[in-house]
Structure formats: C-alpha cells, structure tokens
Amino acid sequence: MEAPVTGSRINGRHFRAAGFDFASFFFTGLTGLATMLILAILAVILLNILVNGWQGLSWRFVSTIPRKDFFDPDTTGVLPMIIGTTTRVLVMTLFVIPVGVITAIYLGEYASGTALSTRIIRGAINNLAGVPSIVFGLFGLGFFINFVGKNLDAMLNTSGPTWGQPALLWASLTLAVMTLPVAIVATEESLRAIPPGLREASLALGATKLETILRIVLPQALPGIMTCAILAVSRAAGEVAPILFTGVAYYMASLPKSLADQFMDLGYHVYVLSTQSPNIEQTRPILYATVLVLLLLTFALNLVAILIRAHVRKKLRALH
C-alpha cells in the first residue's frame, strides 16, 4: 500500500502525505465524480426544461381554458390545471396541518420517548411515509369513494352519485393522508428547536402545561409549522398517482365549482400530453411549457410560504 516517496507532491494536510497516496487520490476523486454526476443530472433536467419551456410560455397560455382538443399549440391553455392543482393542495393543507401539528405536539411534548405506544406511533409514521403513492390512490378509491362517499350518498338520499364518485375533496383527503408523515416530522423538528428554558419559565410562573404549549411553544414554532406546510405542499403538488382514481379528470369544459366536482391537474396533464398526443412533435412546445409551469408553481407555492415564514420570524424577533 505504501506509495514511494516522490518528494515533489508533499501535501501538508496529512501526516501520511509525505508520500503520494494514489488510492486516496483515486477514490476521493471517484466519489467526488459521483457527486458531480448527480449534480450534473439535476442541472441537465432543470436546464433542459427551462430552455425548452421558456418559448412556449406566454400569458395567453397560462390564462386560457382549453377547448376539447388541448393538443393544439395555438389555442390550448393550462388555467384549469393550475387552478385544480392549487385548490387540491390548499384543501389538503387544511386537513393535514391540524392533524400533523397535534400529533407532533403529542410526540414532542407529552409522549415519553421510550414508551411502547410512542414507538408504535413512530413506526406507523415511518411506514406511512414508505407506502407507494399508487396504494394511496387505491386506498382513496376503496375508502373515501366506495365506502365513505357511497354511504354518504345513501344517508343524504342524493339522486345519483354525488360523493360516491371521484371528487376534489377525496383527492385532497387522499393527499392529506399521504403527506401526514412529512407534516408530523417537520413540526416535531421545529418543536425540538425551542429552548426548554422557555417551557420551564412558563411553568414556574404558574401556567398549566396546555397553556404553556398554546401560548409559548406554538407561537414560537409557527415558522417551523410554515416550513412543514411548505414541505407537504411541494410533495403533494407534483404527485399524480394518488389522484388518478380519486378525482382527476382528463378534460373538463369548466372550472370545478364545488368539492364534489372533478378537476384537471397539471401533473396529470403532463402525463396526458406526453403519452397520448397524436403528434408528439407538434405538442412538444406546450408539453415543455406545461412542465415548466408545474415546476414554477411548486417553487411559487414554496416562495409564498417562505415569505410568510420570514414575516412571522421578524414579528417574533420583535417580541423578544
């Protein structure tokens, strides 16, 4: 293993480097190359989409409701898809954030770390995070539509299926179940970052535990909860598999009006455009533009949340 001493290559950072260690040099370079390759893949994907998608992007494109044939580059638009994706993600947030935050409060503030029940909850969260997205789709179909929806219809005596069919609400709920682990883990992290001294001080002044959590811990954790919303939203915005059977529509002439309506979705639209186009060369520009809109929307949702977080942080700092 010992490399011959060459003298000219002395590297002062290692004791051993009086000699040139070829193996170290080679393998460090190799792992460095692996890192570079991954970064290169990321850069190629993003640049390819940015360069090709930029031309097809126009105000008309993002503000038009397309006619039945949305493969025509001159008349198509993605307004209903943008609205559909945004709505389903926002409705999802309404469900997932309260449940996620409450679970995180329990795990972080009440539960003992070693108790069996806590370990089971954590195991369930980890498992939920690993369930394939298509299985969530099946679950949404089997539980929300075929079980909850059908029974709701029977109870309300609706004429024809209203809730017992794919709908915006069911898609959002399915996504909420899917992003629950993300929300819980992120919130817990932010609770952990709050110094224990704050809690102790509050208790010492005579506050109860719940008062301390509601008045001291939660306001401090608000920026962290915003982050957890960001993570959940960006995970959900691009997911297509869970909504395939639970609410997405191939084409709708109008925008969804209620939670019982179906909706069009950006991610699903990317799938439709790239696999069912009669002429792929002709649809290529609008396909790239749609992908770019999807990526931009994800980043824009992120940006809004980041701005809110910065604002909240500033306010909190003023409080101190």
Place this chain on the structure above:
Amino acid sequence: MNDSSKAEATEAVGWSRIQRGHRARPLEWIAEKIIFIVSHSAILMVFLIFFFVAREAFPILLGSMDSALVQKVIPASELDQLSPEQLRSYLGLTERQYAEMDRETLRTLMQVKEEEAAEISAEHRQDKDARVNTTGWRYLVLPYQWSGYDQPRFIWQPVGQIHKYNIIPLLVGTLKTTGVGLLFAVPLAVGAALYVSQLARPRVREVAKPAIELLSGIPSVVVGFFALLVMATVLQSVFGYETRLNAFVAGTALGFAVIPIVFSISEDALTSVPRSYTQAALALGSSKWHAAWQIVLPAALPGVFAAVVLGFGRAVGETMIVLMVCSASVMSWNIFDSARSITTTIAAEMAEAVSGGHHYRILFLLGALLFAVTFLSNMVAELIVSRFKLRLEGKR
C-alpha cells in the same frame, strides 16, 4: 463526551423531569385527551389503508370471484324455484340492491344474463379455457397452456374474452426496473454521501447537500417526461438497442428518484458516526480516504444498508416514471425489452376495470401485495436503524 451531552439535550427538550405545576382544568383535560386521540391517527391510517385495500381484494383470496366466460345459466322461467339467497348470489347483487328490486326487475336481469350467454360465439363455447376461472391461485402464479399456445406460459392479458391474470410477468417487470434503478442509484448515491459527509470541504458540502436533496423535489411525472422525451433517445443512440422504450431507460430514470432518498439517509448515517473515530484514525497516520473507507463506512454500514432497503421500497412503489416510459407486459428477463411493473398495471388499467369486477379486484390484490412488500422493507430498515443507533450510543 459530545455525544452524551447531545443525547441528554434531546431528552431534556421534552418534559421529562418537570412535574405539572397546576392540576389541569376540566377543559384542558378534555383538550389533552383530544390531542392524545388525534395523535394516533397515523396508526389508524396505516390500519385503514391495509383494511380497505385488502377488503376490495378479499373475494379473490376467498375464491368467490368467477371470471370464466361460460357460466352456468338458469332460465328466467325458473325464477320462482330459486331461494332468495341463491338468486342473489346468481345475479351478483348486494343485499341492499336485492331488497330494492321487485320481481319484474329480477326477471329482466335473469333474461339479460341468458341473452349474454347466448351471444358467446360457438368458437369460444368449444374452447376449454372459457370454462376456467382464471382468478384461481394456480392461474395467478403458475404457467398455464392456453389454447393457441404450444407450451405453458405466463401471460397477463386482462382484457378480452378470456381474462389471463398471471402476475409473474408483472413481478419480473418490477424486479427488472427496480434492479436497474438500484444498480445505477446505489453506487452513485453512497459514493456521493461518502464524499459529501467525509471528504469534501465544508463549502462544497454546503452546496452539494441541498442540491442533491433538491432532486427529490422534482415531481416523478417530470422525471418520467424527461426520460420519455430526452433520455430514451440519448440512451438508444449510445447503447444501440432496438426497443426505444425499455426497462433499462425506465430503471435509469427510476434511479433519479431513488438517488435522493439513498443519499440523504446514508449521509445521515455516515455523519452520525462519532467524529472521534475519524480523529483517532487520522492521528494514527491514516489518510482521510482510508479513515472514511475503513473506519467510518463499516461503522455506518447498517445505516447505509437501511438506505438501500428504503430506496428499494421507493423504486418498487414508483408509478409515473415506469408508466410513462414502458408499458407492454412481456415475460422476459432482458432489460432491453419492455416491462410492465405492478404499479404501472394498477395505474393504467384501473380506469377500464369495472368497479367490483374480477379485474378490479385483481388490481386491488396487486396493490395489497405492493403494500405488504413496502411495509416489510420499511420494518426491516427501521429495525436496522434503531439497532445501529443503539450501538453507536454504546448501549449494546
């Protein structure tokens, strides 16, 4: 020393040694009970997922579904000779549906069934396969010699007069794409994790780590789109195989989705190896690489293995990439042939399956299988990681 103070800090963040100052007020007691109940929703969800996916697949396992083309027909005139139970199961109605129907509707339904049976062509009537219930487990997993074939084969062909539901081609397709994906992703991701956590300068680390994790933020439908439009063409011109869209392209694209998860978990494992290990190795004259390769990596090996297991779970469950890149179900181990994975099959065929029919239930069975596989791989990974943590803390 550093570690023990860290462990203490994480414990003290909770309320471990603090007793409640006041007795909780009644309203607070209720609120705390609600928090306690809601926090168990994750357990409830895992249970519900398993229950409701399995519920739809259950009739297949019980053998109560019959997908044979030619079935026993009872003439409509014999309506009165059947008991309500027999009639209900013959027409495939639920109890509620049955209760809502009057005699006339039942008779019409029976006539419809009779007419349907009469419409089957003589050619199919002769066929021995037409009498086979293809949802039996034998037909699901073993090769079978269908009429028109010269030897027993594994065939997935759910649409048509005779439904062929052999799931082996789908398993092979899943293994093919997953295998290629892991072979591509694991060396890259683990190598990058080793570099970023042990060898790189801090400034490089600060840029590279979030950038690689950004890769996980790209929606899988976008990765699939990129693979379909760009990678498929590039890879074909490099390797020169015949089928443009095949398991190799799908697997490579799957790798893109697997890299971030394997990277971030193995990077975590490598970073959590105490710094003193490396320092001791360096002090004994080892180079940075040797310390990373022979000291840190073996210590973190369980964590890295867990990362690979979780990456496997992710690759098996990934839908959109494989759905967009290849779809034909061919029974072949060649990675340059097309492949159809389990997830793809569910996503592509659910729309055309009749709700409550045998095709629909078979797809749910595949979903339950998928759930079981990922559940198992998650459990294994979690077990490994928790043991690994205990060992690093010196408790075992």
